[in-house]
Amino acid sequence: MMNAExxxxxxxxxxxxxxxxxxxxxxxxxxLAEIAKEIRRDIIRMLERxxxxxxxxxxxxxxIFAALYFGGVMxxxxxxxxxxxxxRFVLSAGHMVPVLYATLANAGCYPxxxxxxxRKYGTRLQGHPGxxxxxxxxxxxxxxxxxxxxxxxxxxxxxxxxxxxDRRVFSLTGDGELQEGSVWEAAMCASHYKLDNFCWIIDNNxxxxxxxxxxxxxxxxxxxxxxxxxxxxxxxxxxxPADLVRGFDHFIKNHTSGSGKPxxxxxxxxxxxxxxxxxxxFEWHGKPPTHEQAIVALEELA
Amino acid sequence: xxLHGQKPTRHGFGDGLVDLGEKHDNVVVLGGDITxxxxxxxxxxxxxxxxxxxxxxxxxxxxxxAGLALSGKIPFFASYxxxxxxxxxxxxxxxxxxxEANVKIGGGHAGISVGPDGATHQVLExxxxxxxxxxxxxxxxxxxxxxxKATVAMGEMVGPAYIRFGRSxxxxxxxxxxxxxxxxxxxxxxxxxxxxxxxxxxxxxxxLAAEELAKSGxxxxxxxxxxxxxxxxxxxxxxxxDCGCIVTAEEHQVHAGLGGAVxxxxxxxxxxxxxxxxxxxxxxxxxxxxxxxxKFGLTWREIVASARVAMQRRDHGSTGxxxxxxxxxYA
Numbered sequence: 290m291m292n293a294e295x296x297x298x299x300x301x302x303x304x305x306x307x308x309x310x311x312x313x314x315x316x317x318x319x320x321l322a323e324i325a326k327e328i329r330r331d332i333i334r335m336l337e338r339x340x341x342x343x344x345x346x347x348x349x350x351x352x353i354f355a356a357l358y359f360g361g362v363m364x365x366x367x368x369x370x371x372x373x374x375x376x377r378f379v380l381s382a383g384h385m386v387p388v389l390y391a392t393l394a395n396a397g398c399y400p401x402x403x404x405x406x407x408r409k410y411g412t413r414l415q416g417h418p419g420x421x422x423x424x425x426x427x428x429x430x431x432x433x434x435x436x437x438x439x440x441x442x443x444x445x446x447x448x449x450x451x452x453x454x455d456r457r458v459f460s461l462t463g464d465g466e467l468q469e470g471s472v473w474e475a476a477m478c479a480s481h482y483k484l485d486n487f488c489w490i491i492d493n494n495x496x497x498x499x500x501x502x503x504x505x506x507x508x509x510x511x512x513x514x515x516x517x518x519x520x521x522x523x524x525x526x527x528x529x530p531a532d533l534v535r536g537f538d539h540f541i542k543n544h545t546s547g548s549g550k551p552x553x554x555x556x557x558x559x560x561x562x563x564x565x566x567x568x569x570x571f572e573w574h575g576k577p578p579t580h581e582q583a584i585v586a587l588e589e590l591a
Numbered sequence: 592x593x594l595h596g597q598k599p600t601r602h603g604f605g606d607g608l609v610d611l612g613e614k615h616d617n618v619v620v621l622g623g624d625i626t627x628x629x630x631x632x633x634x635x636x637x638x639x640x641x642x643x644x645x646x647x648x649x650x651x652x653x654x655x656x657a658g659l660a661l662s663g664k665i666p667f668f669a670s671y672x673x674x675x676x677x678x679x680x681x682x683x684x685x686x687x688x689x690x691e692a693n694v695k696i697g698g699g700h701a702g703i704s705v706g707p708d709g710a711t712h713q714v715l716e717x718x719x720x721x722x723x724x725x726x727x728x729x730x731x732x733x734x735x736x737x738x739x740k741a742t743v744a745m746g747e748m749v750g751p752a753y754i755r756f757g758r759s760x761x762x763x764x765x766x767x768x769x770x771x772x773x774x775x776x777x778x779x780x781x782x783x784x785x786x787x788x789x790x791x792x793x794x795x796x797x798x799l800a801a802e803e804l805a806k807s808g809x810x811x812x813x814x815x816x817x818x819x820x821x822x823x824x825x826x827x828x829x830x831x832x833d834c835g836c837i838v839t840a841e842e843h844q845v846h847a848g849l850g851g852a853v854x855x856x857x858x859x860x861x862x863x864x865x866x867x868x869x870x871x872x873x874x875x876x877x878x879x880x881x882x883x884x885x886k887f888g889l890t891w892r893e894i895v896a897s898a899r900v901a902m903q904r905r906d907h908g909s910t911g912x913x914x915x916x917x918x919x920x921y922a
Contacts, residue, residue, distance in 0.1 A: 443658020
């Protein structure tokens with residue numbers, strides 16, 4: 290279903306979407322860094338056209354998504370995102386969806402030009418993920434924080450406890466999202482049921498809409514909390530592709546060895562990373578760049 | 592229809608789940624620490640490998656159910672309606688209904704007849720919320736046998752569904768042969784003088800009210816409306832046209848439940864005077880179930896009195912109707 294018309298391309302070619310896609314294999318750290326850059330460029334292009342949406346979180350987590358989808362971590366088939374043998378990714382922090390849309394487009398799951406329809410009437414690229422619109426790779430609707438992780442735990446339960454298959458389920462939450470109490474209900478449940486097929490990624494950029502996370506409501510220490518809830522918890526540099534892949538490999542090892550422990554990867558990131566004027570600025574949580582700001586951003590990301 | 596004794600509707604839910612478990616391997620059940628109360632314990636003891644205890648965590652249980660449903664399972668989660676329709680309202684809206692996840696919720700301890708536990712546990716408002724959720728099916732069976740059939744039916748349909756059932760024993764009067772279909776209301780007693788539309792335990796009270804009205808020569812049509820959503824507009828409109836006035840009866844707030852559904856439907860199709868029997872914008876309280884039903888006006892007596900008022904309004908016109916008649920019509 291693609292009702293939305295793609296707006297005509299802008300005068301500045303930096304703002305145009307290209308058709309390059311990338312393969313899901315064990316890309317080198319340098320290649321992953323390049324892919325993350327392309328994801329960031331597409332995020333800027335999408336948001337500039339949409340005129341609304343979230344810049345900070347998507348830009349800050351682009352390296353995580355590059356490692357997950359192009360580092361040979363997740364098993365999926367871009368031509369068939371319903372493939373029964375796929376791993377699943379649930380975006381719990383629904384407002385960060387531009388990074389997921391950009392990632393899926395760069396993986397070849399749907400035409401890159403469709404990114405121009407973000408937030409337009411009838412689009413498959415809803416402001417927050419809408420499963421009903423049928424964009425390949427969108428496993429669930431989300432946008433009310435704290436729910437995606439529970440859905441992912443439910444999926445992991447179906448795989449491990451009912452179907453006994455070897456599927457892995459990933460879910461990404463923000464760090465402000467940890468203030469939602471039901472996140473911890475899900476965490477308790479994941480370790481109770483020994484879901485070693487479940488990987489919880491926390492995008493720890495220390496920012497939320499109203500300010501720095503500890504100023505709004507302190508969630509630290511995150512690692513200790515997750516560990517005490519029964520997660521094998523590791524901290525990675527969320528902007529270092531090699532470190533991210535190391536984190537995901539740690540999870541895969543946990544699963545294949547039957548450790549009986551879910552994994553939590555705390556990725557230290559900077560909101561808006563890659564665009565100098567947005568870097569580590571919580572003010573960029575929920576707004577798009579203007580036309581001029583977008584061109585500056587794309588020049589920096591060139 | 593004759594009475595076969597008293598039995599709680601929650602037992603119909605518990606037994607219906609076992610019926611489903613026998614027929615379908617992909618039915619799974621989530622427990623919320625009160626499995627004995629809502630009778631999911633019956634399923635658990637038969638199929639422990641298909642039962643998952645989630646603890647006292649209704650938000651998580653509801654959302655986990657969505658995850659299980661998106662993995663091809665038919666998950667049932669049951670708790671008290673106070674906790675599995677409101678505590679998890681956001682989860683029902685986004686993770687279940689917006690996802691069109693095939694999640695089934697059993698909401699127990701509904702209505703004032705919960706008894707001594709008091710107002711916190713006597714959920715009287717949830718039908719209003721559940722009825723407004725896109726994709727949601729809402730069933731309120733009238734007795735044990737209908738609850739059992741409704742449970743099987745909701746498990747075998749595709750999409751989010753909620754069944755409302757009670758704690759205390761209530762009259763058991765339908766049989767395996769009594770028709771039940773999601774989206775349909777049934778005429779349990781025919782008559783053309785006044786229509787009594789009821790759900791849950793109030794259906795039997797409506798039957799008793801019809802008996803009483805017959806003594807004064809009034810033939811009431813009793814309609815059992817277990818499917819609050821989807822709603823049987825045709826049966827209600829026919830009753831409105833044939834009888835000219837309606838009384839609704841439910842163990843719920845008079846606002847936005849069954850009475851609301853009947854009012855919305857008839858306003859569009861066949862406007863007639865309606866009287867609403869239910870809880871009148873107040874919380875419940877402790878007491879014995881029968882005592883509370885009496886105190887809160889949830890008996891056949893209230894239905895009889897309301898039927899007389901409804902007929903009076905139909906035959907002589909209320910001041911409201913006259914006022915509307917007297918004002919000019921504006922383009």
